[in-house]
Amino acid sequence: MIVELGHYALVLALCVALVQSVVPLVGAHRRNPAWMAVAEPAAVLQFLLVGFAFAALVRAFMTSDFSLRVVVENSHSLKPMLYKFAGTWGNHEGSLLLWSLILSLYSACAVFFGQYLPATLKARVLAVQGMIGVAFLLFMLLTSNPFDRLAMPPMDGRDLNPLLQDPGLAFHPPFLYLGYVGLSMAFSFAVAALIEGRVDAAWARWVRPWTVAAWVFLTIGIALGSWWAYYELGWGGFWFWDPVENASFMPWLIGAALLHSAIVVEKRETLKAWTILLAILAFGFSLIGTFIVRSGVITSVHSFANDPERGVFILLILAVFLGGALTLFAARAGAMEAKGIFAPISRESALVANNILLTVACFVVFVGTVWPLVAEMAFDRKLSVGEPFFNAAFTPFMVALALILPPGSVLAWKxxxxxxxxxxxxxxxxxxxxxxxxxxxxxxxxxxxxxxxxxxxxxxxxxxxxxxxxxxxxxxxxxxxxxxxxxxxxxxxxxxxxxxxxxxxxxxxxxxxxxVEDIRVMKPGDSMEFGGYTVTLTGVREEPGPNYTTHFADLAVARPGGPTITMQPEKRFYPVQAMPTTEAAIHQTLTHDLYFALGDPQDGGGWVIRSYREPFAxxxxxxxxxxxLGGLLSLTDRRFRLAAGARRPAAVPAE
Known part of the structure; x- marks a missing residue:
């Protein structure tokens, strides 16, 4: 019964989102306060309905309700409770519901924290948010219903991907989505400003807190994903230029550029068109990331779906919102005339250089990410763009950015x-x-x-x-x-x-x-010298886990004149999915990490041991x-909290 109620709540949320996207927009055009006021209760009600649906899906995972297809395909009765909970969004359908929940949360926050916004702008912002909600709720209900029942439920599920059964991956997606979806607020403010034909310093003060919040969440989400890749994959690396890693990195770069560009609009009322374009592109790259993850065009542990039909639906969403916003941008170009002028040597010029470097760097990552897909579709050639390309093409822009940042920050305006x-x-x-x-x-x-x-x-x-x-x-x-x-x-x-x-x-x-790295086969009793340490494999033992079996390697690691520490890298095997995973053992110091990963057993009784000395990890x-933390400190600034001022705007009289 709870599952059915969750499904009905999604349908009702879609109806509410339709009202939210139409009525306030018409009301703002007609200057009708009553119609504009519909936006606020609609946004809150949509959040409550989607929140109820999400809670119903969480309950289904926590109670192992195997009558739901998504629970069968992504859970198991023996799975630890944390991963049953995290399994709610560790799949395409559940993660899409989380996306819609966070989208509605931002709309509700705009209601509660946007009390100083002009009535027409607030109505239009919430209407655009409602339109995005309609698109994703339709996508979910038509192609990816998380409440799809099975006629013959099995006794148990197929388990969650073992690589995702990790604390880092449990919390990485929610933070990443808070960043991804948070950029929709900058997009909605940009579209609302274009409809009104007004972009000024007040608009920049209103949009900056939302952009800062989204950028902070993206930073945390990307860092958590990098941390997970570092200790879980057993390769001793923190970034592999995986297409889905790039999908989160691109909106982070554009979001950083948007933050700095909005400062120029607020202080000098110039770069208006550029700032609006960045707000559109930031959310556009979030949608591109959604397409990469959910379309099946790549194969990755990060991929949630491999259905081309879903990819076509996301492309349609991307075309409608990005194409529509860019068309409106072109039509309203005359309304974004810059008022301030500045010399080539000025704070404005430094921020323009900052924007150019970040945007071009994002474009380089984008080209490297999609070029293999373009080459395969257009030229029927399979290409691989890997770390050497990204390091060579991306690094010069970061070096240039680092060089200009300190002097640019102390230059005077104008x-x-x-x-x-x-x-x-x-x-x-x-x-x-x-x-x-x-x-x-x-x-x-x-x-x-x-x-x-x-x-x-x-x-x-x-x-x-x-x-x-x-x-x-x-x-x-x-x-x-x-x-x-x-x-x-x-x-x-x-x-x-x-x-x-x-x-x-x-x-x-x-x-x-x-x-420093070393890969070798070691037998119990063998020792090696590595990175100034003596490493001895004292033994390998097998133990059962809650839903896996594991082999522990006991490594005695000693440094001349120092204590001996015991490190225990693991090699786990999940029988339901017949998949192994690596759990690295890491000894952390301020100047370096000692990193050991257990590989496969070898003929003759030896085991592969991967050893890394990671400086300043x-x-x-x-x-x-x-x-x-810097972003969070900025959000606590009184000017950000009050945005445009301390007085509530006057009511807009009806025509």
């Missing part, structure tokens, strides 16, 4: 003084160069990636701290610190996020430059956390 900015950054520049030279001297080899990464990372971090310190004005250190304590939280958030970017740049370079997660 007309800046480059020599003054460089004087201010001189100590940071000297320290960065000295650090890079020191690393070059200490590394004991001719490789340049590590020293360059250290110098660039230090340049971005010290530049961000110098920028923040300069906001304290002149005077004694104590006086400047007191001023900084009263500085807007957005300034602290900006500095924290930039520091996080610098730390991440250094960690990525270090892990690529100084990684923890710094990668620290940098990601700092970037997300």
């Amino acid at each position: 007309r800046g003084d480059l020599s003054r900015a460089l004087r201010l950054m001189r100590p940071a520049l000297i320290l960065s160069v000295v650090l890079g030279a020191t690393v070059w001297a200490l590394q004991g080899g001719p490789a340049v990636l590590g020293p360059i990464g250290a110098a660039l990372g230090a340049w971005v971090v010290l530049g961000a701290l110098t920028d923040l310190w300069s906001k304290g004005g002149q005077g004694a250190a104590g006086t400047r610190l007191r001023r900084l304590a009263r500085a807007p939280r957005a300034d602290w958030g900006k500095a924290t996020a930039h520091v996080g970017l610098g730390v991440t740049l250094f960690a990525v370079a270090a892990m690529h430059a100084w990684k 923890n710094w990668l997660w620290i940098g990601s956390a700092l970037m997300a």
